[in-house]
Amino acid sequence: MRKYFDENSAKQIGERIRMHRKQHGYSLEDISAMTGFSVNTLSSIENGGDTYISYCIAICQALELAPAELFNIELELKPRFELPPDRRNRALTTLRVSQLFDSGFFATPKLVVSVLEEFALTYGIQPESSEVSTALKKLTNDGKLEFTKEGRRNLYVRKKR
Known part of the structure; x- marks a missing residue:
C-alpha cells in the first residue's frame, strides 16, 4: 500500500503554524533554534508538506500553542474507505454485547443462545x-466475564471481583 497523505489538512495545519509563528514575531530561524529542526523542514511543514505528528508537537511547544488549536481544522468526518458489511456487523455485535454486559445482563449465567434471544428482543x-461467541470471548479475555461448561456449551457470567 502506498503512503497516505492528506494534502488539504497538511496545508491547513501549515497555514496555522505560519500564522501563529508570525503573530509571535518569530522567523523560521527562531523556530529552528527552538525545535532543532532545519529551516527547510519547517518551511516544508508550513507549505503543507508531509510531516510527523511529533514535529507538530515540538512546533506547538515552541509557539506555546495548544495542539487542539493547531488541529482544529476543517475535516470531512468519514472514513477513507467504507467498512465491509461483515466487519461492520462484527463491530456492532461486539458493541452490543458490551452494552448488555454494562446493563447487568450477565449477572446470571447465560448461554450464547440466551444472548441471541436478548439481541432479538432488545x-x-x-x-x-x-459473532456473539467471539464478542463473549473478548470480554472473557478482558477479565470481565468468566465461563463454565454445561456439556459442550459455555455459560457466561460477570466475573466476581
Whole structure:
C-alpha cells in the first residue's frame, strides 16, 4: 500500500503554524533554534508538506500553542474507505454485547443462545452465533466475564471481583 497523505489538512495545519509563528514575531530561524529542526523542514511543514505528528508537537511547544488549536481544522468526518458489511456487523455485535454486559445482563449465567434471544428482543436483530461467541470471548479475555461448561456449551457470567 502506498503512503497516505492528506494534502488539504497538511496545508491547513501549515497555514496555522505560519500564522501563529508570525503573530509571535518569530522567523523560521527562531523556530529552528527552538525545535532543532532545519529551516527547510519547517518551511516544508508550513507549505503543507508531509510531516510527523511529533514535529507538530515540538512546533506547538515552541509557539506555546495548544495542539487542539493547531488541529482544529476543517475535516470531512468519514472514513477513507467504507467498512465491509461483515466487519461492520462484527463491530456492532461486539458493541452490543458490551452494552448488555454494562446493563447487568450477565449477572446470571447465560448461554450464547440466551444472548441471541436478548439481541432479538432488545435490538430486533439476529447476529451470527459465531459473532456473539467471539464478542463473549473478548470480554472473557478482558477479565470481565468468566465461563463454565454445561456439556459442550459455555455459560457466561460477570466475573466476581
